[in-house]
Amino acid sequence: MVSLALEGVEARYGRKQILTDASTPEIEGGMLTALVGANAAGKSTLFRRIAGQLRGAGRVRLSGAEAGDLRYMPQDTAMSAALTVYESIILALKQGTGGWRLSPRELAAVDAVLHRFGIDHLAQRQLPELSGGQRQSVSIAQTLVTRPKLVLMDEPTSALDLYRQYEVLEALRRYAEETGAVVILALHDLNQVMRACTTTLALAEGRILATGPTLEVLTPALIRRLYGIDSRVERCSRGCPMMIVDGPAPHPPGQQVGT
Template identity: 55%
Template sequence: MVALRLDDLGAKYGARNGSGLAVEGVATPELAGGELTAVIGPNAAGKSTLFKRIAGLLSGPGMVHLDGAGSAPQDAIRYMPQDTSANAVLTVYESILLAAKQGGGWRVRDHELTAIDHLLTSLQITDIAFRNLGELSGGQRQLVSIAQALVRDPEVLLMDEPTSALDLYRQVEVLSYMRGLARQKNMLVLIALHDLNHALRYCESTLVIAGGRLVAAGPSREVITADLMRDIYRVEARIETCSRGEAHIIIDRSAA
């Protein structure tokens, strides 16, 4: 099973605090395949920069340790950026096929077409398969980006706010699908989220990034606490557990 660990990781992405590092000193426990790990934190905390550093798109100090992968890191790790812009003249199907062929030959094989058809069905976007990307809504483009990221069967997937343009129903559908897929394929999924209730419900573990540093890591229910809400997000809140055992964040509006 694949496992990822970050050792004193930093990323250079313009000047920050005079050090030239936007992210620095990130050291995590081992993150195992088969589950979703939430990456949370305020805006501009460094989540996207951290993802780009793990994916090898940015340079910096420290090490990304990847164990148990069946291929080299550049093939095992896939990054889905928050920006879903793409070539507007391609159809949805063509864009996913192009993603499948990146880094390989151009001969299209039956198993690749089968994989694309499966993704279109699983993400419920079969009806837009032959529409141009430029005709799609932001939420539809986001679903296509998920298909593009999954089509090459990654072992580690970095998803930067993949549900930000989706309505609530589709957010729940996508997160449920990703959790099931991670378990089925023993894939490790790191997913940047703003909705902490989603992190509590769908992610077994959580990393908290603030000011370019890792400030907390561990099981989601142990990390996402009233103290975290107060210290990192500057809001008063409490965590309640419903009769089904699910945890929910309740914001204290009177303290606002």
């Protein structure tokens, strides 16, 4: 089984400290993990630090997988190249391999990831022709076509409509279960987090405040600390947990740092 743990991880931009002593217990693979926090709490920086794009003190400990098994999908993905969707996914599959000849197994992998995320019909469309939601679905497919064991996705559902949000999160959940991968998603919709993610990391001002089972982490007290709102976590008529916002807390959180 793949697992990830952070030990005193730090990161800075120039003289500005963004992450401070970010530590977690073992995050097990096979399920979805959410990374939550307000804007500028340091979520994207944490992903970049885990992905090795930033240096800093501390240790990122990955067990059961190699560094090459990591894939990071940032929030903004440019798609101006004159490629079809099918070609772009082939490019993602073959990048860094030193060759472009495709085996039958690799072709099957491209077809499978198109089908998994319901974008088979877009295969021959040019990337610049796609809508924002379609581009986001293609980015997810590009990220997963190599079947990585550590997946970091920054707001992967932000451009999707409600149906596609549900469909994509279900596909990601199944992917994690099938592969045993650690899949961490930065998400803003806490009801989405409660429905789809087994584990949650809460980040504020560059520090990880809590890591654990989602409903144990996302208490009204912690939600208030993260976002400066008063809320309730209740269950609907079908027993599903959901967050209800009552309004701003009397004392909103201090100025956040990071990106």
